Amino acid sequence: MVTPTTWEFAGTRGAVTARVWAAPEPRYVAVLVHGYGEHLGRYGHVADALVRHGATVCGPDHMGHGLSAGERVLVEDYEDVVADVHTVVEAARGDHPGLPVVMIGHSMGGLVAARYAQLHGAGLALLALSGPVLGRWHVVEELLPLEEMPTDPIDTATLSRDPAVGLAYSADPLVWHGPFRKRTVRALDAALRRVNEHGSLGALPVLYVHGEADRLVRPEDSRVGVEAVRGPGLTERLYPGARHEVFNETNRDEVLADVTAFIDRVLGG
Template sequence: MIESTDRTVAGSLGELAVREWKPAEPAWIALIAHGYGEHSGRYEWVAERLAGARALVCAPDHIGHGRSPGDRVHFEDAEVLVSDLDVVRRELAAEHPDLPIVLIGHSMGGMLAARYAQHHPGKLSALVLSGPVLGTWHVLDLLEHDEIPDTPIDPATLSRDPQVGADYLADPLVWHGPFRRATLRAVDECLLAINEGPSLELPTLWIHGEDDELVPEADTRTGIDRVRGGDFHEHIYPGARHELFNETNRTEVVADVLNFVGRALNS
């Protein structure tokens, strides 16, 4: 088992808390962008598997999330979070200039990862989008209310493994409150920008759960169809819910990701 270490990185709005898993002889870098309301510590299992495949894994907590500063789950411009990912990427590239970098984004982090790839097409060797918020997202319908209803994420939508939902509810670093209006507006603006932006012209893997109720596959596909490039691959998992890296078939999912990365880095 490879234990994580902690570091901080100077983000746009404050010091970002970052977890890192480093094997003895890394061959590539996996930069993980986590989802809305959660934090990098929930990626321990997948990070250990990636590190076992010689990845130096780096996972920052977005501003307002986890151990990073800021009002909880509040941001007014998603581009700030995208810029923070670039700060982390630049530090990693300076420390390990010979290692290719793969950006792995989950859910809202998938949205940020797609936007990052649009902004910095030459900085990444590959992109992995896990249950990404792209295209349209039904949660944005909450903006129609004068007051945002207190409708936190249902833990049952995360995985077929009930322990995942139980751990999520018990995690003090996870946000369990209502969505923030400013954050939803920022997500909406980011989705529109992605839809109008360039295609993803780098090796890209999209993975999604067929039974994902939190971020339905059909909604994401409307965005994917706008930005897919020439080296695009997808895998939709029957019966799987939102958090594929915490699903009952997570070993299969990670194997598929590693196979894709291996092909992308050796092409």
Template sequence: MIESTDREITGRHGNLVVREWAATNPGWIALIAHGYGEHSGRYQWVAEQLVGARAQVYAPDHLGHGRSDGERVRFTDAESIVADLETLRQQIAAEHPGLPIVLIGHSMGGMLAARYAQEHQEHLAAVVLSAPVLGTWHVLDLLEHDEIPDTPIDPETLSRDPEVGAAYLADPLVWHGPFKRPTLRAIDSCLLAINDGPALERPTLWVHGEDDELVPEADTRTGIDRIRGDEFHEHIYPGGRHELFNETNKDEVMSDVLTFIGRELNS
């Protein structure tokens, strides 16, 4: 196991905890944007595979998530979290000048990664979107209620591996409560901004599970079609649920991701 170290950065609305997994002789930087309600520590296995491919890996806990500042899972503007990613990118780029940066975003983090890529494409060598919230998202229907119902994420939607759901439920850094209205509004606004924004000019890989009930592939595709650039690749995995990096075929998924990254970095 590769132990991570922590650092803090000053975000737009508070201090953020960032995990770092160090490579002995890094050839590139991987920046991970985690999903709604979770935290960077859930990407330990992912980081280890990336380090094995000579990546220096960084993963912040977003505002209101994990060990970072802020009311739990509450933010009012997704652009501020995109700005936090840019603050971190500037810091690590100064520490590792010349190393190419690959942004990897999962779920809500995929939405943030897509928006970041629209606004800061010049800083990225490639983008990986894992089950990104793009296009439309049925969870936003909760905004129609006068009071947001307590409908936490069903752990069975995460993976066919039951241990993944059990670990998710037992994780004290994961939010297990209801969605919050300001956050849903911020996500809705971000999706609209992405739809109206430019296509992604950086090489992009989209991976998604065919049986993802939390973020259905068909809904995401409506957003993907709005931002698909000239060098865009996709893998849709039969039977896959939401967290492909925690799925029963995670080795296959990671192999596809690393093949894509390696090809783009060496092209």
């Protein structure tokens, strides 16, 4: 497995740590955008598959997440997260001028990636969304009216049919295991509405993948957002029985093969 390097930059709300998995002779750059409460270190196997496919892979730990600075999981405005992702993309372009850039966003990272594509889609070759928080999210709708955030931890059984995934998640000290921040919930609500209202991604090729048995980010809710941003270049795959983290599911090899096949179809190769 490829060992990543890290670098730090001054993000919009404090120091942000980014990871890079370098390929010796890359033919494209893949930018990974992770989900709520986690960090990019959980994506080593995804990065390894992409590096073997010909990518240099990079991405940040979002503010308040993983190795980056900030109060844990506090996001005041998701436009700031998008701006930090843009810093990573521009750095990758500087290191690899002329290479196409693909973006892969999971869960909350799918919301960030979709918004990035709305603002900077002309600079992307394609977008892949995995179990994206788009359209509406029942978690936000349930938490928004509450003054106090519940302290119940996430049910790790919702992540994958592979029990080792939940065990690793629970034991990971860089994963946030506490409650939502109320300001983050408000920011998520604003970001969902903003993406819905902004509209289609136009001709940008988009791959949408989702586990049919995902109860953490329900496919029927994400469908609302996918329909709001879709253009003529949408390809989708729903995996029967799969839960939220399709890159960590028992059929992860199939999912990763679908992603790399989509990249080949768009980029050629």
